[in-house]
Each structure stands twice: as structure tokens, then as C-alpha cells.
């Protein structure tokens with residue numbers, strides 16, 4: 482979920498079958514190799530900065546069956562929707578679908594009432610203005626929800642007294658969250674569309690990085706202690 486100070490290159494991995502896989506290789510400060518298949522079918526390999534290319538190729542080849550299965554899985558996902566920001570459109574918040582109800586008026590505001598997102602603005606027929614108002618609302622909710630969950634989880638006794646870390650919000654296309662070596666946690670604003678238990682999983686994952694920076698056995702042992710069912714949540718989280 483975290484990879485920074487990175488640089489990337491495209492790589493074609495020839496397989497014994499005569500086929501090949503195009504992968505995106507990202508080198509970053511980490512000790513182990515990891516592979517990820519995104520919903521747009523991009524295959525990404527994260528590798529330590531000094532990892533020899535032969536080791537990377539070998540790693541991809543050994544994971545080819547898993548990669549093939551992931552590619553089949555993402556092919557079944559519906560395509561990312563192009564949002565119109567019009568009356569009656571469905572938008573998601575904390576895992577629930579909300580209907581957009583657009584009203585003409587002022588002051589400009591957005592409120593959530595009984596599963597409806599009521600937006601009041603002077604030009605409700607202008608999708609760009611609706612989008613701006615809605616994004617502001619999502620950002621405010623994300624900031625509120627994430628700060629509350631971060632404060633809650635950082636008090637978990639396993640962490641042994643963590644100061645709630647600094648939180649940043651960003652729209653990210655490739656990850657849900659990250660943790661910098663300076664201890665700043667960045668969360669994807671779009672995460673607020675997911676169920677609370679999945680938001681919690683991402684937050685706990687990043688909090689564990691404040692204690693163990695690498696994805697090592699010690700890191701996963703810590704994660705197991707805080708959230709024993711994190712694997713189920715990890716699987717339930719939609720890929721981005």
C-alpha cells in the first residue's frame with residue numbers, strides 16, 4: 482500500500498509458454514518483492530532499489546499463475562463509471578449508495594438526508610458546479626471520518642501509546658493509503674466511499690507502518706494482533 486521515493490520502468494517478461502507479460506517495475510525503499518494487478522489490468526512489481534533485474538524476472542515468472550488468475554478476476558469488474566453529476570445519479574458513501582437530489586437555491590450546501598444527497602446550488606444543471614460541491618462534501622466527510630478512525634485506532638494497546646499521526650488527504654489513482662518515513666499518513670479521499678470496516682483496515686495498516694516500516698513478518702504479526710481478520714477486509718477492498 483506504500484511505496485515512495487520510487488522510480489518506474491516498463492518491462493516485458495518472456496514466459497516459457499512463448500507468451501509474455503508487460504509489467505511496470507517500481508523500485509522503492511523496501512526489502513522484498515511484491516506484485517499487484519490493478520483493475521485496469523496493469524501488472525505492477527515493487528522491488529528494492531538494488532534488486533537485480535534477473536531476480537525480478539524470476540519473481541514474475543514464479544507468480545505467473547497467480548497473475549493470470551488476477552487478470553481474469555479484474556476482467557470481470559464493471560468498468561469505472563463516467564459520472565455525469567445529474568439528478569438521480571447514484572454516488573457511494575461509506576459503502577452505501579446515495580441518490581443525488583439537485584435543488585436550485587442558496588446558500589450553496591450539500592446534506593445527506595435519508596439516503597439522498599441533497600445539493601443546493603444556484604445552477605444545479607451545471608455538472609461542473611455539482612461536481613465541485615460534491616467533491617468538497619466528500620473531502621470534508623473523508624477528513625472527519627478518517628481523523629476519527631485514526632484517533633480511535635492509534636489508541637490500540639498493541640501500538641503502545643502512539644500519538645495520532647498527521648493526516649493528509651489526496652485523490653490517488655493507484656493506492657488507498659501510504660505512510661512516509663516521517664510518519665505522515667496519506668489517505669485516498671475516495672476511500673470514504675468504502676465501508677467503514679475497510680477504511681479501518683487501511684488505517685490500521687498504515688498505523689502499523691509507524692511501528693514497522695517494511696512489509697516484514699514483524700509487520701504482519703502486528704497487523705494480525707490489531708485486526709485478526711485483515712485478510713478478509715483486504716480481499717473485500719475494491720482494487721484501484
Ligand SMILES: [Zn+2]
Pocket residue numbers: 482483686690696
Ligand atoms: Zn504497507
